Structures are given as structure tokens and as C-alpha cells.
Amino acid sequence: MLSSFNRRRLPASVRDALDLTRGERVLAHxxxxxxxxxxxxxxxxxxxxxxxxFIRLPWDRIERATWDKGGLDVxxxxxxxxxxxxxxxxxxxxxxxxxxxxxxxxxxxxAVLPGGGKVRVTGRRxxxxxxxxxxxxxxxxxxxxxxxxxxxxxxxLEDLRRQTGL
Numbered sequence: 001m002l003s004s005f006n007r008r009r010l011p012a013s014v015r016d017a018l019d020l021t022r023g024e025r026v027l028a029h030x031x032x033x034x035x036x037x038x039x040x041x042x043x044x045x046x047x048x049x050x051x052x053x054f055i056r057l058p059w060d061r062i063e064r065a066t067w068d069k070g071g072l073d074v075x076x077x078x079x080x081x082x083x084x085x086x087x088x089x090x091x092x093x094x095x096x097x098x099x100x101x102x103x104x105x106x107x108x109x110x111a112v113l114p115g116g117g118k119v120r121v122t123g124r125r126x127x128x129x130x131x132x133x134x135x136x137x138x139x140x141x142x143x144x145x146x147x148x149x150x151x152x153x154x155x156x157l158e159d160l161r162r163q164t165g166l
Contacts, residue, residue: 008091010037018046019056021128028096030072033086038072040096043128047074047083055083060104060124060133067094077124077135079144106132109160113152117142121157123166132166 010029014037021043029039036048045062046054057076065074067090074083074097087093104124111119118139123132136153138144160166 010039014039017052018054027100028092030087030089030091030093033070033088038085038087038093040093040100045074045097045100047085058126058128059100060126062097062101063135063137065094065097065101072097077122077133078137100127103127107160107164107166109156111156111160113149113156115148115152117149119149119153119156121153121160 010026014029015026018039020041024041024043027040027042029037031037032048034048034050036050036052038048039046039054043058045057045059045065047057048054057074061077061080063075063077063080065072067073067087070086070088072085072087072090072094074085076082104127105122106125107121107123109121111121113119119142120137122135122137124135125132134157136144136150136157138149138153142149144150
């Protein structure tokens with residue numbers, strides 16, 4: 001029988017497959033339905049790809065993550081990929097993701113675009129470098145690839161940067 005300590009320990013094969021930077025430590029992990037693990041570290045969320053490898057998502061590149069009925073949904077910033085992972089036992093992974101993603105948000109600003117429609121401008125700090133990275137989340141129905149909308153959002157961002165000094 002496994003002790004509760006060993007059940008909470010990340011398997012060595014998983015740790016070896018992760019691309020951890022020097023000093024990056026594991027905060028939480030959870031087994032997946034596919035036999036791997038989701039791993040949250042101080043710098044990133046590591047999601048299994050299905051072939052024994054992992055996708056590394058720095059915390060400042062995650063727009064949102066939700067946990068529902070055994071599934072973890074992770075959405076990347078600026079309209080990036082969405083990931084769905086089935087977990088057998090989430091443990092503290094959902095809470096750790098929430099805390100880490102929230103801690104990267106330096107500023108969030110909803111705005112009405114001059115041509116109509118809304119955008120949310122968010123500035124997130126990288127826990128690894130401290131650099132600020134900006135992203136846009138357009139309301140449903142707006143094309144995030146429309147050059148005119150992007151130009152309007154960039155103007156909102158410039159105004160926000162002047163106001164905040166960021």
C-alpha cells in the first residue's frame with residue numbers, strides 16, 4: 001500500500017520529462033485520465049501532450065482556466081489554443097492555477113472601441129522575468145485578426161500605458 005506521502009510525490013518519469021528551469025519547483029500536480037500528470041510549478045503550467053512530452057505554459061500566457069466534472073480547460077491569452085485535460089483527482093491543481101494566473105495580472109482595463117465593440121486590455125507580469133506582456137480579449141462577434149480593430153485596441157493600450165505609467 002502506498003503511503004499518502006508517496007501518492008503525493010510526482011513520479012520520477014514525469015519529473016524527468018518536464019522542461020524545468022534552474023530553481024523551478026513543483027507546487028502541485030494531478031494525474032490525468034491518460035496516465036500522465038498536469039504539473040503546476042512556480043513559473044508555468046505543464047500539460048501532457050499525449051506522447052510523453054509536455055507543453056509548458058508560463059502563467060502570464062494563460063487567459064483563464066476552469067475545472068468542471070473532472071475536466072480542466074486552459075485557454076491561452078490573445079486567442080491562443082485551448083487545452084482540455086481529463087483529471088482523475090485534481091488535488092490542489094485548480095486552486096494553484098487560479099492563484100498563479102491571478103498573481104500575474106498587473107492591470108486589466110475594459111474599453112469601448114471608437115468604432116464600436118468592446119475589448120479588455122490586460123497587462124501580465126512574467127514570474128520568470130518581471131516583463132509586462134499585453135493581451136487583448138475582444139467581445140464575442142468581433143474578429144481579433146481585423147487590422148482595424150487591432151489598431152483601435154493598440155490605441156486604447158497606448159492611452160492606458162500613458163495613464164498608468166506601465
